[in-house]
Amino acid sequence: MGIGRFLGGFAVSSWLALCLSISAGARAETGWPGGPLPLPPERPAELKPAEPIAAPPIPAPPIVSSPLPPEKPAELRAPEPPPAPPAADPGRNPPIVSPPLPPAPPPELSGEAALALKVAPPEDTACRIRLKRLGVVFEPQPGIASGQCTAANPLKLTALGDGIALPQAATLVCGAAEALARWATEVQVAADQELGRPLSGIVIGTSYECRGQNHDPDARLSEHAFANGADVMSFAFTGRPPIAVGKAPEGTPEAKFLARVRGRACDFFRTVLGPGSDAAHATHFHLDERERNAGHRLCQ
Ligand SMILES: [Zn+2]
Incomplete structure (x- = not known):
C-alpha cells in the first residue's frame, strides 16, 4: 500500500506539474497540440469581464440624453435673440420705411401727369363737326x-344745344366740350322729369385756368390747366328759380335733380367730383376728361 500511495502521489504531482508546464508553454507558444484544452477556461474568463464593461456604456446613454434637454432650451433661447434685434431696428426702420411710402404715390402722379400732357389732340375736325350737330x-x-x-386747340363755348345757354363762356378742348354738350342733353331730360321745367342754362365757374389741383401750387396740375375740365356751379330754368349745386335740402325735387344729373355725368366724364367728395368741391360739380391707366374713372 505504501508504494501504491507513493506511486499514486507521484503520478498526481507529476501530472499537475506537467499540466502547469503545458499551460505555460501554451501561453508562450502557439500550435502546441494541447492548446485547445486550456483555451476554453480562458475565454469564459474574458467573456465575464467583457459583459460588465459593455453594461456600463449602456447606462452612459441615459446620461447623454439628459444633457440633450438642456440643449433644447438653449435653442428656444436662440429665437429669443431675434426679438432683441427688432429693438435695435426701430431706430433704423422708421427712417427706412417712411421714405419709400411717400415716394410711391409720386411715380403714379408723374405718370398720369405725363399722360395728361399728351391728351390734347393735334387734329379734332371730326369732334368739331359733332359739336355743330349737337x-x-x-x-x-x-x-x-x-x-x-397747354391746350393745342381750345374752343370758346357760349351756348350748348337745345337752347341751353352758358352765361359765362367756357374755354375747353373739343373732347371736354363734347362731353359737356352730351351731358347737357341728359340734364335737360332730368329737368323736365324731376322739375317739370325746361333747362335754360348751365353756369360754369371755371373752365381753363392755369393752376394746380384745388388751387394748390404744389399739387400736380389740374385738368383746368389743360382746358380739359369745367366746374358747374348752378342750373337755370325757365319758369322757376335756379338750383345751385350743394344747396338743395335732402328729399326735395331739387336734391333729386342734382343727384340724377351728377350720376349721369359719370357716363360722359372720366372725373366727377362734388359735394361730399371733399371740402374743395362742396359747392360745384368738377367734371373733366383726365385719362387714367387702364381707362379708370373717378366718379364720386
Ligand atoms: Zn374744377
Missing part, C-alpha cells in the same frame, strides 16, 4: 402754351 355755339381759340399749362 347745336353747340363755339369759336376756335389760339393754342395755349403757358409753362406746363
